[in-house]
Amino acid sequence: MKEITILSGKGGAGKTSVTAAIASLVNNAVFCDNDVDAADLHLVFNPKIKEEHDFSSGKKAVIDAKKCSACGLCIEKCRFDAIHVNDEGIPEINHFQCEGCRLCERICPEQAITSVQYNNNKWFVSDTRFGLLVHARMKAGEENSGRLVTEIRGKARQIAEESAADFVINDGPPGIGCPVIASVTGTDKVLLVTEPSLSGLHDAGRLLKLVESFRIPVFAVINKYDINPEITAQTARFFEEKAIPLIGKIPFDTRLVDAMVAGKSVVEFAPGTELATEFVTICEKLGIFQDIRNE
Secondary structure, X not given: OEEEEEEOOOOXXXXXXXXXHHXXXXXXXXXXXXXXXXXXXHHHHOOEEEEEEEEOOOEEEEEOOOOOOOOOHHHHHOOOOOEEEOOOOOEEEOOOOOOOOXXXXXXXXXXXXXXXXXXXXXXXXXXXXXXXXXXXEOOOOOOOHHHHHHHHHHXXXXXXXXXXXXXXXXXXXXXXXXXXXXXHOOOOEEEEEEOOOHHHHHHHHHHHHHHHOOOOOEEEEEEOHHHOHHHHHHHHHHHHHOOXXXXXXXXXXXXXXXXXXXXXXXXXXXOOOHHHHHHHHHHHHHOOOOOHHHO
């Protein structure tokens, strides 16, 4: 079983569209949406949930209004400005700002503050037309997204091993933070999706520095390559200098958007077109293409 993680270095580069297209061309695979903070692969996969699990992102402070004397010590000492006085004159916690450090709990003279486990997030195992999908939903402002990525990746690998799947395909998060590190660790290949812009090139460079530290093979795709030929050429030279195989150049095509609106991959939406054929080439060069159309 091989694991492939699709990353972009920045948001909006098109990695989810690429992941969906790959899903149409690979057989016997398990899929995992690692972008737990803003998951969107389910919009194309249309999953039917089989399993639902809680995920604890950490602890949050809670004030017992009956015990609180409104002395204001917790407000004074909170370094995250997470405690404010409500209309009744009692301090209350803003859970979006609370970092769960437990300082307020330790210093409260009335012992009116406790820390409780926050189970405000979910992860799922779902059936889809492409195969099983492991995905998650985090509420705004929640923490420990890297740990959640590790948890759902572990589940995806477990499913793949138990079902003798050939591949695990991860749709990774943008950037280079903890969720990306959790997505890269232990994967067999990284497919880097970028776009011909200075920010795209800059962020691809940052991502490569991260991935290189893990000594994982990297392959690259330039999405919307024809909107800026100069930056595309500059990006191609950058990959050549870094010995990164450039295995695909996807043109700007509104059918990619139309496919998303229709809840389909572009391979499903526009089969047999040059655009769909480009994804076949990408999969062949990644070593994962299986012509399931003839099965």
